[in-house]
Amino acid sequence: MKKTFLYLMTAVLLYGCGAGKGLISIDNAPIQVAMDLVNVTNDQVKVNMNPGAFTVDQISFRIPKTVPGTYSSDDYGKYIDGFVAYDYSGNPMEVSKLDVNSWSISNATKLDRISYLVNDTYDTENEVGDAVFSPAGTNIKEGSNYMLNLHGFVGYFDGYKEIPYRLTIEKPAGFEGATSLSRINLEEVDNVDVFMANRYFEIIDNPIFYTKPDKETFKVGGIEVTLSVFSPNGAYHASDLRERMEKMMGAQKAFLGDVDATQKYNILLYLSTMEDTDARGFGALEHHTSTVVVLPEAMPKERLEQAMVDVVSHEFFHIVTPLTVHSNEIHYFDYNDPKMSEHLWMYEGTTEYFANLFQVHEGLIDEAEFYERIRKKINNAKAYDDNMSFTAMSKNILEAPYESNYANVYEKGALINMVLDILIREKSDGEKGVLWLMKELSKKYGVDSPFEDDQLIDEIVALTYPEVRDFFNEHVIGDNPIDYNIYLEKMGLTMNKVEEQTGYFLQGEVPFIDVDQSNDNAIFVRRGINLNSFLTGLGVQGGDIIKSINGTAITLDTMRPIIGQSFGWSLETNIKMELERDGEVIAVEGPVGTPTVIVNKIVPMEEASFEVKELRNDWLKN
Numbered sequence: 001m002k003k004t005f006l007y008l009m010t011a012v013l014l015y016g017c018g019a020g021k022g023l024i025s026i027d028n029a030p031i032q033v034a035m036d037l038v039n040v041t042n043d044q045v046k047v048n049m050n051p052g053a054f055t056v057d058q059i060s061f062r063i064p065k066t067v068p069g070t071y072s073s074d075d076y077g078k079y080i081d082g083f084v085a086y087d088y089s090g091n092p093m094e095v096s097k098l099d100v101n102s103w104s105i106s107n108a109t110k111l112d113r114i115s116y117l118v119n120d121t122y123d124t125e126n127e128v129g130d131a132v133f134s135p136a137g138t139n140i141k142e143g144s145n146y147m148l149n150l151h152g153f154v155g156y157f158d159g160y161k162e163i164p165y166r167l168t169i170e171k172p173a174g175f176e177g178a179t180s181l182s183r184i185n186l187e188e189v190d191n192v193d194v195f196m197a198n199r200y201f202e203i204i205d206n207p208i209f210y211t212k213p214d215k216e217t218f219k220v221g222g223i224e225v226t227l228s229v230f231s232p233n234g235a236y237h238a239s240d241l242r243e244r245m246e247k248m249m250g251a252q253k254a255f256l257g258d259v260d261a262t263q264k265y266n267i268l269l270y271l272s273t274m275e276d277t278d279a280r281g282f283g284a285l286e287h288h289t290s291t292v293v294v295l296p297e298a299m300p301k302e303r304l305e306q307a308m309v310d311v312v313s314h315e316f317f318h319i320v321t322p323l324t325v326h327s328n329e330i331h332y333f334d335y336n337d338p339k340m341s342e343h344l345w346m347y348e349g350t351t352e353y354f355a356n357l358f359q360v361h362e363g364l365i366d367e368a369e370f371y372e373r374i375r376k377k378i379n380n381a382k383a384y385d386d387n388m389s390f391t392a393m394s395k396n397i398l399e400a401p402y403e404s405n406y407a408n409v410y411e412k413g414a415l416i417n418m419v420l421d422i423l424i425r426e427k428s429d430g431e432k433g434v435l436w437l438m439k440e441l442s443k444k445y446g447v448d449s450p451f452e453d454d455q456l457i458d459e460i461v462a463l464t465y466p467e468v469r470d471f472f473n474e475h476v477i478g479d480n481p482i483d484y485n486i487y488l489e490k491m492g493l494t495m496n497k498v499e500e501q502t503g504y505f506l507q508g509e510v511p512f513i514d515v516d517q518s519n520d521n522a523i524f525v526r527r528g529i530n531l532n533s534f535l536t537g538l539g540v541q542g543g544d545i546i547k548s549i550n551g552t553a554i555t556l557d558t559m560r561p562i563i564g565q566s567f568g569w570s571l572e573t574n575i576k577m578e579l580e581r582d583g584e585v586i587a588v589e590g591p592v593g594t595p596t597v598i599v600n601k602i603v604p605m606e607e608a609s610f611e612v613k614e615l616r617n618d619w620l621k622n
Helices: 002-010 200-204 238-256 301-317 349-361 367-381 390-395 403-410 412-427 434-444 453-463 466-476 484-490 533-538 556-566 610-621
Strands: 031-041 044-050 058-062 080-087 095-099 102-106 111-119 139-141 145-148 165-170 176-178 182-184 192-197 208-211 215-220 223-230 264-272 283-286 290-296 493-501 513-516 522-525 545-549 574-581 584-591 596-604
Touching: 080 095, 080 102, 145 264, 165 200, 192 200, 208 223, 215 238, 223 238, 238 264, 238 301, 238 349, 264 301, 283 301, 290 301, 301 349, 349 367, 349 403, 349 412, 349 434, 349 610, 367 412, 367 596, 390 403, 390 412, 390 466, 403 412, 412 434, 412 466, 412 484, 412 610, 434 453, 453 466, 484 493, 533 584
Parallel strands: 031 165, 223 264, 264 290
Antiparallel strands: 031 044, 044 111, 058 102, 080 111, 095 102, 139 145, 145 208, 165 192, 176 208, 182 192, 215 223, 283 290, 493 596, 513 522, 522 545, 545 574, 574 584
């Protein structure tokens, strides 16, 4: 304990070192940050920052409003309490709060350090209407785990995001921090970790997950992958998931070939109990050399493994874009007044497309499963505005009405890439595709060479064909819906209508209902999708708000058990629903029957020529 105390007092230079402070210039010394995970009170972590000496009279300190990859305004400053600035004599200084994420400090030449407390986001997900997406959030659970997405803990001073940071963390005994952030070894100091970052972006790009270690490490080509798992009830261990993850990531590396954007990669898996103060937003958030994944601990192993394959493969492919190929808006990201890029069709769409294509390419799924995934994306995309320009949506994604269409980047965004892939394959006689295109863009740009946002499509057309320009103008920049049949036929595929059995409220994992967070979390029937016979037989329509079922008032909490009960309904089970439609309450009633829906299945055309079949094989296998 004494070694730790002395280290923090001297090497970190945080506390009252006024006499020597004048020797330190912010231009040539790292910003020193200290975090204490040992003395946690009320789920709050104390942060101290020593920025060095300022030569200006006023400086602003900011915690991010938004961070790359989230495409949402999360206002991490609202989780900060007790912000105090101290002068060299240890006296509090005058501070003005500019907004929820920003503080202005007067007489900045006298500033020695700042101090504040950080609340975690997981505790509030059940309370806050606009909750932070869990993989981008934070958790402080003393003696259990500390999910440090550092944008929730560490801020920056205006004009000083490009200087180094030195981060010192005092940790509980027996805990290890899983991260890709560069670490300084201090074997003589007990339970203290020290990390270095070249600039602020490296701080927020490298989450740290402190737990009692449960990890597996394996090699994928030249990449060292570490899987760290936190399972609160011990339901899973890293060793349970290693085999499937190693196989999956090996297949990804084989698919990417000579693309090597990193030598190490960390997967930080947090399994949630789904209790009121635990994570509720399931999925993952990408970083250059790691990803944070949040999933329910209660998932059966087979479903957990498949979820990990789907989400981690998506996040890992982000090493191609936007982590390698990206615009100035991404490279010089403004965390508090972000200027968004117009290329979400690539950043998320290409990545999601690759996450499915590589599985059929490397034999993890068969062609029929790949076609089914594409069919579901075509169907899911109908729930969004199909007449919305994708580039306009991307540029304005933080604003209405574009924000509510964000999830379409995983549906139509992936389909845009499928069509682009098919076009390039057709024009190149099968030799080139979207993967080839991304490799070419990687050669020209790369991690440290962003492109101009309004020049990317010109670059792509110059590398490919005039027909690609027409496609972008019509369907990506333009607002004309895509007729997917035209492009599937180029690969000898067609859509046949078939009847498929569903659940009463779900089709597989795709719901017929959703939650309207802008209307007191009302449960409504989704628009723009094919509803099953159960709903249409009762006269339910897309957009209807479900007010009650069999006398039970419907909320998010009461709907969950009803969905569970529906798996035990018989054909003769009778149901009564009250619906709100255009402000009018409507009562419907009837037997539930066997729910089915008419869907389009993508199948090979029997009359396809040999040349078309070869082109399809190039698309899916070469």
